[in-house]
Amino acid sequence: MALIEGKTGQWEMVIGLEVHAQVTSESKLFSGASATFGGEPNANVSMVDAAMPGMLPVLNRRSVEQAVKTGLGLNAKINLTSVFERKNYFYADLPSGYQISQHLHPIVGEGTVVLDMADGTTREVGIERLHLEQDAGKSLHDQHPSKTYIDLNRSGITLMEIVSKPDLRTAEEVGVYLAKLRSIMRYLGTCDGNMEEGSMRCDVNLSVRKPGDPLGTRTETKNVNSIRFVKLAIEHEVHRQIAVIEEGGRIVQETRLFDSVKGTTRAMRSKEEAHDYRYFPDPDLLPLVLDQAWVDEVRQALPELPDAKKRRFVEKLGLSPYDAGVLVNDKETAAFYEAVIAGDKRDAKLVANWVTGDFFGALNRSGVALSEAPVDADKLGGLLDLVSDGTISGRIAKDVFEEMWENGKTAADIVEAKGLRQISDTGALEAMVDKVIAENPGQVEQIKAGNEKLLGWFVGQIMKATQGKANPGMVNQLLRKKLS
């Protein structure tokens, strides 16, 4: 348990997250307008989204399926009956005066997410619920000194609100939780998880307590839009709360805003009726009823998710949990890795070392996306084949890889053109070994006197003479035979 040192002793923080994830779909939750990001102001708006009188919402089948998929991916209970309700509040970018949401009867109930922590341990975080709701429009406050500009393109886009239980205890866990949610949704294709474009937004509920005490009063920090900002907001808010309590004050339950420039949180001006949303079932929408057989079909069609993939990589391929975790985190990386091992064609561990080592290194250095890497899965596989069949040594392979990255050629071409083939011809190697032995009688004496370390020096001499092309295993063997 991570505790924070205060003036009056140690404190524990308790965090629950509400994540708003934009559902991947062509059209909106209740209208046929495009759900694409961007676009000219009010171009992706139907009269339903603009809340013109008499317009009626019709539910998007895909939005429902995406929510159910995500629920199944969170190991959660799917509620066969859920109810859309109106959450009433006035704001300029909410033309109807209510958001259609699910309050008492969400489409998805309790579930679990497993966190893989950096130290190799795992933590389980409970999911309280997932419900479907509409996004609001966008207000631009900086276009005019006394006016606000409203664009409704985002209005009515499908959101999933994923509410965690207050199971998180550190900023690090929160970061891992968000990354895991994003990974699961990307595997499922239900949300692109792009926090910069706002497809994943996060509200942080945080309170502090002395270990073992009941829960303290929480604050809710709204709209934090990157994992780094979430961590900053938490660090700031936890120290603010501890300071308030230790100076004899009390925490007020309130909504706060994160200021990404200053890295601080501040209280929103509280209106007394701010939380009186007067929910009631939307009379325009009948309860959503799902068929268990359909839910089972969706479950059957789910792709392999990160946890299952990791387990398979560890149990079937013999990877370390750490390497497996690194490889499955991102759907594209995992697909790349599996394309290189090509079933059981190539050595799973060798490939894992190369992908997480030299390949990731080159990718990070050059800053290109995996899909645009000059060395694709086929080419990397070709290089590793040359290592496995002894054509080149692992040492030479690293140089060949660098060159492949530079010019996009295949490993075989480079090895051929530069004559990098490993010398595995016993006769040729033996001649070289004999020559080195003959030229260095002093060192030979020392080895025979018991200085085994010098064997490495001899190997080095031969590698130098062959520009690294000698088969190091065979050289070692020959030297041992002749010097013992």
Added chain:
Amino acid sequence: MSVDRTTVAKIAKLARIRVPEENLDGLAGELNNILGWIEQLSELDTDGVEPMTSVVAMIPPQREDTVTDGGRPEDVVRNAPESVGGYFVVPKVIE
């Protein structure tokens, strides 16, 4: 349950309806009549009765996920008291 004039004023404010001071008592009386009538319903024993959400037993219709609407921003803002460059323009609402 009964409402007084303070509650009426609060509900009116939440609904953004301007109610003159002198109408508050009258409205409180009307709302109390309605609430009293509704309360009679709770005298019925509805244990084990499924809530009826519609008079017609039907599955709500669903749409295919295709873009069939939008692309007419000028119509969207046509009735707006003020608009600039396709945006609705309202008095500044930032806190």
